[in-house]
Amino acid sequence: MNIRDTVSFFLQAATVGIVAAFLLLLVKPEWFGSAPPVVELQQAGSKAPRLATDASGPAPGSYADAIEPAARAVVNVYTAKVITRQRHPLLDDPLLQYFFGDQLKAPRQRLQTSLGSGVIVSPQGYVLTNNHVIDGADEIQVLLQDGRSARAALVGADRDTDLAVLRIDMDDLPVVTLASMEKLRVGDVALAIGNPFGVGQTVTLGIISATGRNHLGINRYEDFIQTDAAINPGNSGGALVNAYGELIGINTAIYSRTGGSMGIGFAIPVHMAVDVMKQIIENGRVDRGWLGIEAQDLTPQLAESFSLRDTRGMLVAGVLRDGPADRADIQPGDILVRIAGKDVDNAQTAMTLIAQRGSGTEILIEGIRNGEPFRTTAVTGTPPETR
Numbered sequence: 001m002n003i004r005d006t007v008s009f010f011l012q013a014a015t016v017g018i019v020a021a022f023l024l025l026l027v028k029p030e031w032f033g034s035a036p037p038v039v040e041l042q043q044a045g046s047k048a049p050r051l052a053t054d055a056s057g058p059a060p061g062s063y064a065d066a067i068e069p070a071a072r073a074v075v076n077v078y079t080a081k082v083i084t085r086q087r088h089p090l091l092d093d094p095l096l097q098y099f100f101g102d103q104l105k106a107p108r109q110r111l112q113t114s115l116g117s118g119v120i121v122s123p124q125g126y127v128l129t130n131n132h133v134i135d136g137a138d139e140i141q142v143l144l145q146d147g148r149s150a151r152a153a154l155v156g157a158d159r160d161t162d163l164a165v166l167r168i169d170m171d172d173l174p175v176v177t178l179a180s181m182e183k184l185r186v187g188d189v190a191l192a193i194g195n196p197f198g199v200g201q202t203v204t205l206g207i208i209s210a211t212g213r214n215h216l217g218i219n220r221y222e223d224f225i226q227t228d229a230a231i232n233p234g235n236s237g238g239a240l241v242n243a244y245g246e247l248i249g250i251n252t253a254i255y256s257r258t259g260g261s262m263g264i265g266f267a268i269p270v271h272m273a274v275d276v277m278k279q280i281i282e283n284g285r286v287d288r289g290w291l292g293i294e295a296q297d298l299t300p301q302l303a304e305s306f307s308l309r310d311t312r313g314m315l316v317a318g319v320l321r322d323g324p325a326d327r328a329d330i331q332p333g334d335i336l337v338r339i340a341g342k343d344v345d346n347a348q349t350a351m352t353l354i355a356q357r358g359s360g361t362e363i364l365i366e367g368i369r370n371g372e373p374f375r376t377t378a379v380t381g382t383p384p385e386t387r
Contacts, residue, residue, distance in 0.1 A: 063191060066245035067203055072145050072174035073120040074239045076195040077129055077152070077166075079137035080113045117194035117238030118142065118166060119247060121274070123175050126281065127166040128273055129237030130252055131157045134164050142168050145201060156280035160220040160288075161268060162252055163276045164237075176239060179246035181271050184225070186210060192229040192251055192265070194238025204230035206263075213266060214348045218253050221352055224266040225249045231265035240267040249273070288355035289363070289380030292323025293330065295347035306335060307371055313337045314350040328378035331369065338366040354380060 116133030120126070127142060134140055140152040150168040157164035188208045196202050206229030214222040227240060231254050240249035249267030279286045296317040303311045316334040319325050330336075336344055339353040340363045357363055359382040366375050 063189070063205070063243060063245075066241065066243055067191060067193070068245075069174070070176055070191075070239060070241045070245035070247070071193050071201060071203065073176035074145065074193045074201065075118045075120060075127060076143040076201070077116045077118045077127075077133055077237060078113065078141040078143065079116070079134055079139065080141075081136050081138045082112075115195060115198045115234050116236045117234065117251070119176055119237070119239045119250065120168075120173055121176055121178070121247070121277070123173055125168045125170060125173060126155070126277065127152065127168060128250055128277055129164050129166060130250065131159055131162045131164045133237045134166070140166060142166065144170075144174075146174075156284060158276050158280065158286045160286070161272065161276055162219050163250065163268065163273055165277050165280045176241075176247045177245065178270055178274065179242055179244075179248045181248065181269055184208065184211060184242075184248060184269075189243040190225075190227045190229050190248070191241050191243075192227065192231050192235060192238060192267075193241065194231070194235035194251060196230075196232035196234040198234055206230070206265075209264070211269075214352075215346075216253075216266070218266065221272075221355060222348065223269060223272055223352070224252070225269055227265050227267060228263040229265060230263075231267075235265075287358045288383060289357040289359055289361055290383040291325040291328075291330070291354055291378055291380060292320030293325045294318035295351055297347045298335070306368070308335070308368070312343070312345055313368070314344050314347045324378050324381045328365065328376045330365065330367075330376060330378065333369070334374075335368040336365060337368060338364075340364060 114133070114137075116129060118127040118129035118133075121128050134154060134157070137154075140154065141149060142152045143149045148170065150170050152166040152168050155165040155167050186208050190206050190208050192204045192206070194202065206227050208225060209228050210226040213224040213226050216222055216224065218224075225240065225248065229240070231251050235251045236253075238251045239247055240251050242248050247270050249269050250273050251265065251267045253266045255262060255264035255266075276286055294317040296315040298306075298308070298311040298313055298315055300311060302315060303309075314336045316325070316330060316332055316336065318332055319330055336350055338344060339350055340357060342353055344350045344353070354363070357380055359380050361380045362377055363380060364375065364377055366373065368374070
């Protein structure tokens with residue numbers, strides 16, 4: 001074998017080796033070093049059990065089974081009241097009275113009607129709705145989903161939470177199931193049931209956008225559930241239910257620049273609504289605690305002036321003389337940080353904590369005065385407007 005043949009042989013062998021190595025690199029890359037990182041993703045539903053359905057049953061993802069029993073307990077509320085229009089002073093003119101006689105003396109009246117929604121929460125016929133739905137009504141009519149209707153009696157109302165309790169006298173009433181609020185989370189499915197614009201019972205779908213909303217200026221005591229389920233005029237007093245058809249709130253208000261739904265609706269949580277209802281039924285009114293103080297939120301500037309690290313707490317801006325707070329030696333300028341063992345985030349939180357205790361209740365109050373912590377005990381009184 002000459003030199004040329006030898007070189008040719010080695011070139012062929014090297015070429016075969018390179019090709020073999022390239023093929024091995026493609027097939028078994030781990031033989032030539034560490035393998036590239038692999039991102040493991042679990043596709044939604046890849047390991048989830050498939051729903052066993054047939055053509056006659058609900059489709060996967062349907063809320064029909066949850067809505068059906070809940071919707072039966074949601075009613076349309078129709079109200080009517082007589083509006084007396086004031087006489088214009090010109091109508092007392094002797095010349096006009098000469099020509100028109102007694103026609104000008106009779107007060108002019110008209111019938112004003114409105115609509116809303118309500119929820120049957122008791123087989124005894126108790127219906128929860130909003131106070132603004134029935135406020136000032138001379139007659140209240142309730143229409144059930146099954147077509148039955150009845151005249152409703154007003155048991156009582158609470159303007160501070162915008163809730164009212166009605167009662168209807170009917171047999172075999174459908175009743176909504178109440179949800180456990182401890183399990184409510186942002187992102188949960190929410191369905192609003194009501195009578196928007198009077199078109200008839202309607203269901204809209206959304207989620208829980210937020211909980212504990214306050215400082216909205218809607219009611220005196222606010223702890224709203226926020227949802228993007230469409231709520232429109234006529235939905236007020238209707239039900240906000242979860243994916244199981246359980247009542248989680250009473251639809252009350254919307255944030256809107258146009259009067260229609262813009263994806264921001266508010267509902268009174270069911271635990272607050274039921275507590276108000278029970279007090280109205282049992283006591284005829286809602287018993288709330290009162291200290292006789294003027295509350296103010298802490299701004300960053302105020303917190304800095306009081307040498308506080310943050311704005312949590314409530315500033316006592318004023319104290320009613322000889323009121324519960326005055327008798328407990330609470331003074332203007334005090335910062336209240338804990339009430340009845342619970343932290344105070346702002347003035348709204350503080351007033352709610354006081355109100356929830358009812359009148360005649362002894363509560364422990366912790367605060368800061370002149371940079372030093374202090375503790376005192378106060379006995380709540382009754383708000384003057386409810387006495």
